Amino acid sequence: MEHSSSCKHLLGSLSDYVDGELSKELCAEIERHLADCTNCQVVVDTLRRTIELYKAAVSHETVPEHVVQRLYMRLNLDDYIPH
Template identity: 60%
Template sequence: MQCKDMLGSLSDYLDGELEAQWCAEIERHVAECGNCRVVVDTLQKTVLLYRTYGHEEIPEDAKDRLYAVLNLKAVR
C-alpha cells in the first residue's frame, strides 16, 4: 500500500466502517510511514476536537425569544 491508496479510506477507518483486511493494511503502512501516521493521528484528533468542543449552545435570550415567537404564532 502507498500513501495515496489509504487517503480515501481514512474516514471509514476512523469510523470503524472499514473491512478488517483494509484496516490491517493501513496499520501496516502507518507503522512504516511517519507522515501518514501524523495524518491519521491528527485527522482523528480533528474529529475529536469538533465532537468535544464544536457544539455551541443556543444563548438563553435567543431561546426566550424563540419561545415567545412560537407562543405568539401558536395562538394565531
C-alpha cells in the same frame, strides 16, 4: 510530503478508517502501512484530533437563554419556556 502509491491508497480510505467502517482485512493492511510510514501516521492522528476538537468545542456551546425565550415567544409557546 512525498507520497508513495500505498500512501495514496490510504488517503482514499482515510475517512472510513477513522470512522471504523472498514473491513478487518483493509484495516490490517492500513495498519501495516502505518507501522512503516511515520508521515501517514501523523496524518491519521491529526485528522482524528481535528474531528475530536470540533466535537469537543461544540459540546461546550449552549444556546443563550434570551434566544430560547424569544423562540418560544415567537412560536406562541410562552407557557412552555424552560426555567
